[in-house]
Structure formats: structure tokens, C-alpha cells
Amino acid sequence: MAEKKPKAKFPSELRFNLVSKDWIVIATGRARRPETFKEEGREDTEKSQKTCPFCQMETQEKTTLIFVKGKKITLEKEIPKDWTTIVIPNKFPAVLPGESLNERAEGPYQLMDGVGFHEVVVTRNHQKDIPQLKREEVKEVIDAYQERYLEFMNEKFVNYVSIFHNHGARAGASIAHPHSQIMAIPVTDPDIENSLVSSRRYWDTHQKCLHCEMLRWDREDGRRVVFENEHFLALCPFASRMAFQIRIYPKTHLSYFERIAEKQKLSLSEVLQKALQKLRKGLGDPAYNFYLRTSPCDGKDHSHYHWHFEILPRIGIQAGFEFGAGIEISTIEPERAAEYLRKQ
Numbered sequence: 001m002a003e004k005k006p007k008a009k010f011p012s013e014l015r016f017n018l019v020s021k022d023w024i025v026i027a028t029g030r031a032r033r034p035e036t037f038k039e040e041g042r043e044d045t046e047k048s049q050k051t052c053p054f055c056q057m058e059t060q061e062k063t064t065l066i067f068v069k070g071k072k073i074t075l076e077k078e079i080p081k082d083w084t085t086i087v088i089p090n091k092f093p094a095v096l097p098g099e100s101l102n103e104r105a106e107g108p109y110q111l112m113d114g115v116g117f118h119e120v121v122v123t124r125n126h127q128k129d130i131p132q133l134k135r136e137e138v139k140e141v142i143d144a145y146q147e148r149y150l151e152f153m154n155e156k157f158v159n160y161v162s163i164f165h166n167h168g169a170r171a172g173a174s175i176a177h178p179h180s181q182i183m184a185i186p187v188t189d190p191d192i193e194n195s196l197v198s199s200r201r202y203w204d205t206h207q208k209c210l211h212c213e214m215l216r217w218d219r220e221d222g223r224r225v226v227f228e229n230e231h232f233l234a235l236c237p238f239a240s241r242m243a244f245q246i247r248i249y250p251k252t253h254l255s256y257f258e259r260i261a262e263k264q265k266l267s268l269s270e271v272l273q274k275a276l277q278k279l280r281k282g283l284g285d286p287a288y289n290f291y292l293r294t295s296p297c298d299g300k301d302h303s304h305y306h307w308h309f310e311i312l313p314r315i316g317i318q319a320g321f322e323f324g325a326g327i328e329i330s331t332i333e334p335e336r337a338a339e340y341l342r343k344q
């Protein structure tokens, strides 16, 4: 009898924390040697530009989306020299395409293969991140988010699409060249589930959206508002998790980011850029993460939810209390943070 070849181990695993209900990605395919976990200082930009993989885009094997000055172009073999925004698969993916989830148990533990998609959205200029780009260039990034979201949401094992941007080594950016990431995954984090449950409860009890209520209150009150335009509002949330946290809401009730309209995208570009410019100016280019919070694409109705972007500057430190009690300590009142940012 021929020996059965053992099934190759999928390079990424999703492990379930039975107690907290968190999903954890164990991505050994990212192959970091233990010594590379050492704290790295901020790279010298000029030095990093010479070896930057995103400045040598012609060496990329595959692209999934290319823009040239606001126009989407059909994918060809050659990457055009004048590309402005490009989307490529992540070279060190945390999740990767697979045929099945291979859900299984190991004693009391549950796990599955880390099936999904992990891509990188890269803008052209090595030195300029979102605060320094032209408004149309920021819109291109939002266009790329939406375009890839729409593509991923119909994939078989995708139930949540996470879009995020890390700026600075302290915020987890391992490549200095400005870029965002998109991860399409089969599971929804309990933190997102929690938010969905709270907004559904509020909706069922009051027949209103909780987020719309907070927005209305904050706009009238004004103290926590950072910037607003026709369609969007940036504010420092009442219960900010971190000092100078900024949240960007669409002003009308919208549950699904992927349905954002053309004119709203321009408006969002302005508010996102203004918020990040204010952080940059007011706090001296701090490291930050921003990410999208939107309804899962799991086929269920989430019309009670209100999507938004969250910006978290990495200026504080998470220490024992934050990890132990799960409660964040923010060292400035959001009202004072917003007042300061409005002046920038």
C-alpha cells in the first residue's frame, strides 16, 4: 500500500481563545527569527528608500489594482511607470487563500486554517504619507479600499474585511514606505461583535442608531469636534481609549462602508487628511494606526450599525493595568485634546 503523504500544514492558523472568545492568528509563514523581535528604531528614511521594495515596484510579481492619476487601469503584465496607487498581495501574509477552513479541535482547543486574503495598498511617494498627499491622491486610496472590499466580500470564506494603516515603527509599520493593508478573514473579532450587539440593542429599544445619537449630541455640544465637512465629522470620542484618539463618522446613517458614494469619498478624504495633518502638526508626527470599523460581510443584516474610522496615535504606553484589567488609561480629556487639535 502506498504511503499516505501527510497533508502539508497550512502556514497560518486561526486559534480560538475559549475564555475571551478572541481569535488569534498564528502566522508562521511570516518567518521572523526570534532575534528580529528586538525593538527596532525608526529607520533613516533615505537609507530605507534605497532598499525599499515599494520603490522598486517593477520587481513585484503580481498586482491586483493599479491607479494612474485617479484612473483605474486594466491589469497588464507591465506596471506603468506613472502609477500612483497600487495594490499587491502581501509578501508575508498573515492569512492566505485556501480551499477549506479545515476546522478542527485539539483537546479543548479550537482552530482552523488561516484562510483569507492579505493585500497592501501602496502610494507612490516614499516620503509622503496621507497628511502630505494631494486630496485626489488620498481619494485614490479610499477608491482602492472600496474596490478591493467589494471584491473580497464575495469570496467564499470571507466574513470580515479589515482595512488599516500603520504609520511609524511604533505603530507596527515594518516598511517605512506609506502603505495600508487589507485583510479579508473568515471570523469576526469579539470586540466588533460587542459593538454590533450594543448598537442592535439600542436600535431595538429606541428605534434609533446609537452612533447617530452620539454624533448629534457631539455636534451640538461642539467640545469634542475636531473638524467637519459636508458628509463627515472627526471628533475625539467621549470615552477615548487613548490620548488624542480621533473617530471619523459619516454624518448620515450608513452601515456598510463598501456602499460609500463618489462624493462621500472626496469628503472622507478631506476629513481623514485634516485629522492626520492636525495630529502631525500638533504632536510632531507621532506614530499612529487608523482602521475601519464596518459591518461584517457575513450575509446577516447589520443595518443598525454605523461605520467609522478610528485613529489611534501611539503616544502612550500600554502597561500592566491596560493588559490586566483591560481598561485603557488616557492621559488627557478628549475635550482638551479636541480643542488643541482644532487650533492646528
Ligand SMILES: [Zn+2]
Pocket: 049, 052, 053, 054, 055, 125, 126, 177
Ligand atoms: Zn519606498
Ligand SMILES: [Zn+2]
Pocket: 209, 210, 211, 212, 213, 252, 253, 254, 305, 306
Ligand atoms: Zn447611525
